[in-house]
Amino acid sequence: MTEYTYGTDYHYDRDADGIVTVTLDMAGQSANTMNTRYIPMMEEILTRLQAEEGLAGVVITSAKKTFFAGGDLNGLRDIDSAGPESLAMFEANKAPFRVMEKLQVPFVAAINGAALGGGYEICLACNHRIVVDDPAAIVGLPEVTLGILPGAGGVVRLTKLLGLEKALPYLLEGKPAKPQKALKEGMVDEIVASREDLVPAAKTWIKANPETWQQPWDRKDFHYPGGDALHPRIRQTAMGAPAILYKKTRGLMPAPAKILDIAVNSMRMGVEAALRMESRGICALAVTPEAKAAINTFFFGTQAIKSGSIRPEGPAWAPRTSAILGAGMMGSGIAWAHAQAGLPAVLKDMELATAEKGKSYSAGLADKLIGRGRMTEQQKAELLARITPSTDDADFAGTDIIIEAVFEDIDLKEKVIGATFGQLSEDGIYGSNTSTLPISVLAEFCPDPTRFIGLHFFSPVDKMKVVEIIMGEKTSQDTLRKAYDYVRRIGYMPIVVNDSRGFFTSRVFSTYLDEGMALMRDGMSPVAIERAAWLTGMPVGPLAVHDETSLVLSQKIRKTHEALDKRLGVENGLPIDMEASNAVVDAMLDQGRGGRRYGGGFYDYAADGTKSLWPGLAQFAHGNGGITLDDAKDRLLYRQAIETLRCLHEGVLNTEVEANLGGIFAIGFPAHTGGAIQFIRGIGIDTFAARAAELAERYGDRFAIPEGALDRLRGAEAKAA
Known part of the structure; x- marks a missing residue:
């Protein structure tokens, strides 16, 4: 067993009413995770709770910005066998939750921030879930996106909590829910206005519900919301879901199929057997190439880019103004990306009507968002006000970043780059949206090639959230740093490559x-x-x-x-x-x-x-x-x-x-x-x-x-x- 120092990773406080508040605060980490200290910590907490005389209830919350970040993916990535040792590890991870459910006092999760994966599985083992009214306080089970399944009771408990039909989208797609959505779906039970309100609200609920400690699924009269395994609608869902799933995954992703199988079959057995089946399921998935690939690429790879580990060192840079040259499909899309990120943009073309048409592209995208309830008319007006159609270079004099997005014609690019480079601010950078032409050649058309770089967007720009940053032979590291920060500033993923015909x-x-x-x-x-x-x-x-x-x-x-x-x-x-x-x-x-x-x-x-x-x-x-x-x-x-x-x-x-x-x-x-x-x-x-x-x-x-x-x-x- 891992050595564990008493109370290092949590705070334990009992009030005069016999309610204990456990505040998770793992030392040396920005977030609480299921690391090697997790099981000893949980065992110690539960041992203390079991020894309390007159215990009235327990509140679980967090001292971190997030509630709980979930499993230790480093350890998960290293699993190379689905044998007894791995099964025992997964069983040990989830064992504390059954102890919580049988302690015969109410448990309340006071969710102060994101509760994803193992974090939300802790909440599912509680009798009541209260979340702060903050868009960042999302809940959900994203494990399927990493090629695995929620192995600490998530599949079994969410199916029991919501019913099969409502649980499947969250299990098979891994999408999180913000507080209002989570409340509407039944994933949480209550919302409070501020973090300061969480623990008091939790204690109030415990006092009002002192006997509500048994989980619904442990009662003899339990019925699945929406119908049990024999209900005609549930049988129809269970029969049709595999075909729908295959259409989406093409049979290439084993995790969704395994999750579906466990969710459906968990309805036909007791809680303990269902939880054991879930453990076997994550054991089988953890060793698959698909899980290794997803964890390596979508978690650790994305983290490497977000952390800036491949960014040149130097101070952060944020452009205040921008210009896009060429109001065609690509230029119009880039203008949208800038405006949506709050970056004012001049959209220039040879004809004002063309530039205006380029701006109308953003108006059309905004209308679609309004139709989906994701944007208001006021927000649309503010967004469009950030795009200025123009035919005059003087309209973007002194701008921080210029993106050349004219047709892929080297003679045209030579003319445009040479004529507009001088409009940059003193520390501004110039990017070409070329898809294949060497940046080192295009850089010859400007007076300072150290400030010239490739910024290759992809069509359609509003959906393809990645930019290929191309270093020319003379492009400076300072320019690369600024380009990297610019791409992150507008919410896109930067991929840095060196100059070559066709790039990467x-x-x-x-x-x-x-x-x-x-x-x-x-x-x-x-x-x-x-x-x-x-x-x-x-x-x-x-x-x-x-x-x-x-x-x-x-x-x-x-x-x-x-x-x-x-x-x-x-x-x-x-x-x-x-x-x-x-x-x-x-x-x-x-x-x-x-x-x-x-x-x-x-x-x-x-x-x-x-x-x-x-x-x-x-x-x-x-x-x-x-x-x-x-x-x-x-x-x-x-x-x-x-x-x-x-x-x-x-x-x-x-x-x-x-x-x-x-x-x-x-x-x-x-x-x-x-x-x-x-x-x-x-x-x-x-x-x-x-x-x-x-x-x-x-x-x-x-x-x-x-x-x-x-x-x-x-x-x-x-x-x-």
Whole structure:
């Protein structure tokens, strides 16, 4: 057992009425967690409570900003067996909650801040839950987003508290609830105005309900809200839910299916048996590649970016003014991002009508939020007041950050950058929203390349909350620091990469499009190609997504790079093989198939919004088919993973964290893998290398792994071991 110093991690206070207030306050931590001291702490607290004579009730609260942050993910990540030791650990974690439920005095949770995961499971073991009226005081069970399940009683107790139908969305989606929503749903029982009101309100309830200590589910007359396991509606839900779940997860995420199974079956057995089944369930999930991937990427990876560990050192920087040059789709979206974050923006274009239209894009997005009850008319007016349409450079003289978002044409960018750089404030920075053009080349068009950086947003900007920050050869660390802070300031995730043709995201995304067309060229049915992509977990098939981005744009980008090659005196400067794409795109455009916005591309689009694959695609099949579904799936994923690995090996990418998160949020690499590099680790480095070699021998050198590219991954694994 872990050594434990008496009373180190909590405060214990008994009042004259016999009510004990336990205030959790784990030493040396910003939040209370289920770390190695958690079980000894809980055992000590419960031992003291059991020894109290005349105990009238217990209030559990927190001295931290949050109530309780949940489990220790470091320990969870290290679990490598679902055997008896792991089962015993999970059983020990939840054991204190049954002791609480049987102590025969009322327990009240006084929730002063976020109570998520294990924190909310503590609350579920209480008889009454009171939360402060603060949007930050959210409650919920987010474990499913980390590839696991609420293993300290969360699945069983929430199902009993709310009933199956109301509990499932919170269990299967992991979304938290703010106080008012939580009260309405029955996740909490009472709201108070301030934190100071919490403990008094809890004591008042205990005094008014001295006999309310037995949980409803421990009573003989207990009935599930909404119906028990035999109720027709519940049976219908239980029968239909797996199909609905498969449609969402595609069978790629084991946690939701396991949670559903436990929630349904817990209704058919006693509390103790259901809790044991839940423990077995989290044991099974904790060792899955999906859980390891989710914990590594979505928790530790996101924490690394939020903590600023990959940000250059220096004081925080917050731009006060901004300008966006170009009021097209990207520029309009960036203006929205600025205005929503409270950053005033001048939106400039050659024609005022175009700039006004760009502002109206934000008005449309605001109207949608109003329709959903997430924005008021007053808030819309305030947001739109932050966007100033303009045709005059003087309107943004002295601005802190300028974002160039004109068309991907190097001659146009040269003209715009040179003409507007002088409008920056003394410590301002200039960003280009280019998706593929080298920042070092574009920086030549401005007088101070140290203050020039790439800021690559993704479409649609209001939904794609990530920005690829591209360092040019002369970009200063000071500019990178400011760009990083700017991206965080507007609420987006920064991914820092070094300069290269196509950078990281465009390179990898292009391989996905190209491999889709290579499969079609090799004789695979377009329907089967799109199905293979769906089965891998890609959000949209390569042919469908190419229609959305447009074949016209693909050809324009290629011609831009050809012009750049000519300017630089090089041949085929792009580092990726796009042979299949180039042939198909040109032929499609010759036949008037430019993509969705041009009336049709790989798909035909009906007036009612439906679509179907264009029969004319058969002309591109030059192979004899016979490609297995497994080969097609691996070709689509391995092509992207190998290109990501190349970017890491070449120094375009700096960290695995950015490779994984950037691939998921910017490109749509399947989230269940944890990202492309985590995908390699999940499969096993040697297994991945062997499969890549098979694909290279069968389908071409684009699947060949560069010599030494896996050494960094192997070295990291050896160091960890």
